[in-house]
Amino acid sequence: xxxxxxxxxxxxxxxxxxxxxxxxxxxxxxxxxxxxxxxxxxxxxxxxxxxxxxxxxxxxxxxxxxxxxxxxxxxxxxxxxxxxxxxxxxxxxxxxxxxxxxxxxxxxxxxxxxxxxxxxxxxxxxxxxxxxxxxxxxxxxxxxxxxxxxxxxxxxxxxxxxxxxxxxxxxxxxxxxxxxxxxxxxxxxxxxxxxxxxxxxxxxxxxxxxxxxxxxxxxxxxxxxxxxxxxxxxxxxxxxxxxxxxxxxxxxxxxxxxxxxxx
Amino acid sequence: xxxxxxxxxxxxxxxxxxxxxxxxxxxxxxxxxxxxxxxxxxxxxxxxxxxxxxxxxxxxxxxxxxxxxxxxxxxxxxxxxxxxxxxxxxxxxxxxxxxxxxxxxxxxxxxxxxxxxxxxxxxxxxxxxxxxxxxxxxxxxxxxxxxxxxxxxxxxxxxxxxxxxxxxxxxxxxxxxxxxxxxxxxxxxxxxxxxxxxxxxxxxxxxxxxxxxxxxxxxxxxxxxxxxxxxxxxxxxxxxxxxxxxxxxxxxxxxxxxxxxxxxxxxxxxxxxxxxxxxxxxxxxxxxxxxxxx
Ligand SMILES: Nc1ncnc2c1ncn2[C@@H]1O[C@H](COP(=O)(O)OP(=O)(O)O)[C@@H](O)[C@H]1O
Ligand SMILES: [Mg+2]
Numbered sequence: 001x002x003x004x005x006x007x008x009x010x011x012x013x014x015x016x017x018x019x020x021x022x023x024x025x026x027x028x029x030x031x032x033x034x035x036x037x038x039x040x041x042x043x044x045x046x047x048x049x050x051x052x053x054x055x056x057x058x059x060x061x062x063x064x065x066x067x068x069x070x071x072x073x074x075x076x077x078x079x080x081x082x083x084x085x086x087x088x089x090x091x092x093x094x095x096x097x098x099x100x101x102x103x104x105x106x107x108x109x110x111x112x113x114x115x116x117x118x119x120x121x122x123x124x125x126x127x128x129x130x131x132x133x134x135x136x137x138x139x140x141x142x143x144x145x146x147x148x149x150x151x152x153x154x155x156x157x158x159x160x161x162x163x164x165x166x167x168x169x170x171x172x173x174x175x176x177x178x179x180x181x182x183x184x185x186x187x188x189x190x191x192x193x194x195x196x197x198x199x200x201x202x203x204x205x206x207x208x209x210x211x212x213x214x215x216x217x218x219x220x221x222x223x224x225x226x227x228x229x230x231x232x233x234x235x236x237x238x239x240x241x242x243x244x245x246x247x248x249x250x251x252x253x254x255x256x257x258x259x260x261x262x263x
Numbered sequence: 264x265x266x267x268x269x270x271x272x273x274x275x276x277x278x279x280x281x282x283x284x285x286x287x288x289x290x291x292x293x294x295x296x297x298x299x300x301x302x303x304x305x306x307x308x309x310x311x312x313x314x315x316x317x318x319x320x321x322x323x324x325x326x327x328x329x330x331x332x333x334x335x336x337x338x339x340x341x342x343x344x345x346x347x348x349x350x351x352x353x354x355x356x357x358x359x360x361x362x363x364x365x366x367x368x369x370x371x372x373x374x375x376x377x378x379x380x381x382x383x384x385x386x387x388x389x390x391x392x393x394x395x396x397x398x399x400x401x402x403x404x405x406x407x408x409x410x411x412x413x414x415x416x417x418x419x420x421x422x423x424x425x426x427x428x429x430x431x432x433x434x435x436x437x438x439x440x441x442x443x444x445x446x447x448x449x450x451x452x453x454x455x456x457x458x459x460x461x462x463x464x465x466x467x468x469x470x471x472x473x474x475x476x477x478x479x480x481x482x483x484x485x486x487x488x489x490x491x492x493x494x495x496x497x498x499x500x501x502x503x504x505x506x507x508x509x510x511x512x513x514x515x516x517x518x519x520x521x522x523x524x525x526x527x528x529x530x531x532x533x534x535x536x537x538x539x540x541x542x543x544x545x546x547x548x549x550x551x552x553x554x555x556x557x
Contacts, residue, residue: 054442056352080445088443094436097429105433108426109445150440157445 001027002048002084002161002193007062007072009040009047009217011055017043018217020062025161030187030194032204032225034238035214041197042089044214045163048195049086050076066161081109083160087153089169089197091146095139099130102138102149106156116156123152126182144175151179155186162186163195168203176200180207201238205229213238265397270514272395276404277473278490278510279411281483284466285490285502286418287459293435293497294455297347297358301366302463303484308369309335309464310384310471310480311377317385324387331464339460343453351449370481383475384468407469414465415503418458422499431455435497482530486513489533493540495547505548509533 002025009018018040025031033041046052047059054076064072071079085106094102103123107116124131127148133141138149147167154162164183168176184207187194198204205211205225213221213234221231228234284306291299299305312334316327346361374380388402422428434441434451442448463484470483490509494501517529540547 049443051443054439076442077445077447086443088440092437092440094433096436097433101429104429105441105444105446108430153444
């Protein structure tokens, strides 16, 4: 179980961006961390994974506990070895390496060769497309393939907690659905907890068990996925729906059809 | 004809040693974007160290060479650990300046320990020259080329297949993402400095076996710069192609232009090449293309 108790994060000793975040990820669950740009979602993930230290950020208050022990003072590698992995925002593949080499870097801290081989097969099982592309240079893969690759690379460390930062960003809806199905299956079959950062609230709540909504470095709302889906504020601000909105968009569709006939 | 062939063979051979040394530069540049300006002094000090072990201490060749490698590894490790690591996340210019300082420090150290400015290593390879067609070439050149090529092959295999080699290439692509994969970048940097010092040492010994130990070894380092620039800074293949080109140009130019222009032209040629390359192809012959995908 991952537990954040009221953490504050300060960058460069002056810029405070998180003002007391608390959240819990139960073992085996999928938790969505939602919010607009600049809310502090990525910072929260980096605080957990230890990457914050690389960027001159500090957890100045509160604590982060993983399986009952504090990790907020551990290095990124130590935290990685404890089974927490973060896939960074923006599909950061190693552009000059092949698909398979990218995956192997994900298993850097795994010792035994045959296990690494099994993990590769496991990733190829979830992402058959990556297997076909295993010898291709990652920099030339399509956006969707790159997202699959960074997700697969995170899987390669055999994590107990996988944190994904906006996996849907800039991808076509069909692809997003495909990738989300795989994440869901991975969670179901391997009982890996998933902490999912998204701006695409609808798709995230489709697979999440619970979620938190962040604004300006604070959690403003949290609850089960059902509760959040039906919450009026979430609907209005994050899903772009409101009572009137539905009608409007329906009319927009009709309008579009009519125009099409004239063309 | 014999003369031309001789220039060509020795030029290529020496050029391959330049390439080997240049590889060390490319390695550090790739993984951490630091330009190692101490290259020449690394070559210098490890050659003198070898001299110390073999001649002054009188160790057998294989122990002396082994100690030189150990020394080079230690040198690389300590340069990274004590001068560069404290500066991580500082502007890249400070890091480069530090390597300049390290270079002067090492040079000072050499003139302090070995005030004599010229020395020779004992013969390692058989003395009989080899006949290649009409040309007569001393064996050192061929060994130098062979050893450089072998080391290049080994390093290439390491980077292609070894877990740490792959991680080092990944670091060159994305330092943050590689840390998200649990790779300790500090050991990657450390490793690249150790490799660079080892190839500089091997290169230094090979050149010293050919031409003796002089301060000219610092220039050998500088010539390796021109190799790196011609090859494109971050390309290993580029180094291996550019090395022999520089070696050839230097030898042919030196051989045929010296009577016309005067001595010294030989040492200038590599730098003339640098300037020409910078003007025509700023990224070098094999400079890595940036992969941009949206
Ligand atoms: N390395 C950094 N140094 C200083 N400020 C940062 C840094 N990274 C992010 N921030 C600031 O922290 C705030 C939260 O950013 P971020 O966590 O990336 O939000 P989100 O992922 O929700 O879009 C933003 O105001 C951003 O400008
Ligand atoms: Mg973000």
